[in-house]
Amino acid sequence: MHQSVKQIPVARPHLGEEEAAAARDAILTGWVTQGPQVEAFESEFASMTGAPFACAVSSCTAALHMALVALGIGDGDEVITVSHSFIATANAIRYTGAKPVFVDIERDSCNIDPERVEAAISPRTRAILAVHQIGHPCDLTRILHIAQHHSIPVIEDAACAVGSAIRMDGSWQMIGKPHGLIACFSFHPRKVLTTGEGGMITTSEPDLLKRFTLLRQHGMTLTDRQRHNSTQVVFEEYPEIGYNYRMTDIQAAIGRVQLRKLPRLVARRRELAARYSEAIATIDGIECLPLRSWETPNFQSYAIRVLPHFSMDRNALMQFLLARGISTRPGIMNAHQEGAHLEHNPVSLPNSEDARNSMLLLPLFPDMTNVEISYIIDELRAVSQQD
Numbered sequence: 001m002h003q004s005v006k007q008i009p010v011a012r013p014h015l016g017e018e019e020a021a022a023a024r025d026a027i028l029t030g031w032v033t034q035g036p037q038v039e040a041f042e043s044e045f046a047s048m049t050g051a052p053f054a055c056a057v058s059s060c061t062a063a064l065h066m067a068l069v070a071l072g073i074g075d076g077d078e079v080i081t082v083s084h085s086f087i088a089t090a091n092a093i094r095y096t097g098a099k100p101v102f103v104d105i106e107r108d109s110c111n112i113d114p115e116r117v118e119a120a121i122s123p124r125t126r127a128i129l130a131v132h133q134i135g136h137p138c139d140l141t142r143i144l145h146i147a148q149h150h151s152i153p154v155i156e157d158a159a160c161a162v163g164s165a166i167r168m169d170g171s172w173q174m175i176g177k178p179h180g181l182i183a184c185f186s187f188h189p190r191k192v193l194t195t196g197e198g199g200m201i202t203t204s205e206p207d208l209l210k211r212f213t214l215l216r217q218h219g220m221t222l223t224d225r226q227r228h229n230s231t232q233v234v235f236e237e238y239p240e241i242g243y244n245y246r247m248t249d250i251q252a253a254i255g256r257v258q259l260r261k262l263p264r265l266v267a268r269r270r271e272l273a274a275r276y277s278e279a280i281a282t283i284d285g286i287e288c289l290p291l292r293s294w295e296t297p298n299f300q301s302y303a304i305r306v307l308p309h310f311s312m313d314r315n316a317l318m319q320f321l322l323a324r325g326i327s328t329r330p331g332i333m334n335a336h337q338e339g340a341h342l343e344h345n346p347v348s349l350p351n352s353e354d355a356r357n358s359m360l361l362l363p364l365f366p367d368m369t370n371v372e373i374s375y376i377i378d379e380l381r382a383v384s385q386q387d
C-alpha cells in the first residue's frame with residue numbers, strides 16, 4: 001500500500017468542531033427536542049429544496065411510514081416500488097399492512113423502470129414509492145406522467161438524494177421540491193448530510209404537513225412549542241394513533257451546520273466521482289452507473305458493476321481490495337430475496353438480481369484525499385490486468 005494511505009473506509013461522515021459546538025449550544029439552551037432548532041432546520045431545508053413545507057422526523061423510515069399513513073394506505077392496498085433498495089423502503093409499506101408490489105430496475109441506471117411501473121398498476125394500487133437510488137434521481141418525468149394518467153400519488157424515497165438535482169420542464173430543480181406528492185430524506189451517517197439519525201419529509205400540501213406534524217408526536221393536537229408559548233391554559237387531544245417520530249434539537253442544530261456545508265460536500269463528492277468515472281471508462285470489465293443528461297447526482301455512494309469477463313468476480317474483487325486496505329460494500333440489496341419479504345412476494349426480478357450480485361460500492365466521502373483515490377484507481381487498474 002502507498003505509504004501515506006491507511007485503511008480507507010467506504011464512507012466517513014464529515015463532522016467537526018462546528019457541529020460539536022452547535023450540539024453543545026442546543027443542549028445548553030435546555031430545549032432539546034422538537035423546539036426552535038427543529039423549526040429553523042425545517043425552514044432552511046425547505047428553502048434549499050424549494051419545497052413549500054418540510055417536517056423533521058427521527059429517520060427516513062419514519063418519514064416513509066408517516067407518508068403512507070397520511071395517504072390512508074393500509075390493509076389490502078398495494079404500493080408499487082423497487083425491491084432493489086435498502087430494506088426500509090419495503091418495510092415501511094409492510095408496517096401499514098399494504099403489499100409492496102416490486103418492479104424491476106432498468107439494467108443500466110439501477111433505478112425504477114417506468115415501463116414496469118405502468119404494467120404493475122392494478123385497481124388496488126394506492127401509491128408509487130419511487131427510490132432515487134444512491135442519490136441518482138430516478139426518471140421522475142416519466143413516472144409522474146404515468147402516475148398522473150392513473151391518478152396515483154407518488155412518494156419519493158429520497159433517503160440518499162439530498163443535494164441531487166434533476167432537470168424537469170426545462171429547468172434544474174433540487175430533489176425534494178417535491179416533484180411527487182411527498183419526498184422523504186435520511187440523515188443517517190452514511191448519507192450526504194447527517195444528524196446521527198434523522199429524516200425529513202417535504203411536501204407542497206398544507207394538509208399533509210398538518211398530518212405529519214400530528215402523527216410524528218403521538219397524534220397530539222398541540223405541539224410542545226404551542227403549549228410552552230401559550231398565555232392561556234390549553235388542553236391537547238389525541239384524535240388518532242400517532243407515533244414518536246420526533247427529531248431532537250441537538251440533531252437539528254447539527255443538521256443546520258451540515259446544510260450550510262452541503263454545496264461544498266456535494267461538490268467534493270462530484271469531483272471524486274468524476275475521477276473514478278474517468279478512470280473506470282478505461283478499465284475493461286468494470287462499468288459505472290450512467291450519468292444521464294437530466295440528472296446531477298450527489299454521489300452519496302459510488303457503485304461499479306463487475307462484468308463477467310473481468311479478471312475476477314465481484315466478491316473476489318472486494319476481498320482483493322480489502323487486503324490492500326480498501327473497504328468496499330456489496331451494492332444495493334433486494335428486499336424480495338430476504339426472508340422478511342420472501343413469502344409475500346415470490347417474484348423474479350432479473351435486473352435487480354444481477355445488480356445485487358455484480359455491483360459493489362467503492363469508498364467515497366468528502367474528506368477522502370487525492371492520494372487515496374489515486375491509490376484505489378491504481379489498484380483497480382492493476383487487478384484488471386491480472387490474468
Ligand SMILES: Cc1ncc(COP(=O)(O)O)c(C=O)c1O
Binds near residue numbers: 060
Ligand atoms: C433508499 C433508502 N430508503 C430508506 C432508508 C432508511 O433511512 P433511515 O436509516 O434514515 O431510516 C435508507 C437508508 O439507508 C435508504 O437507503
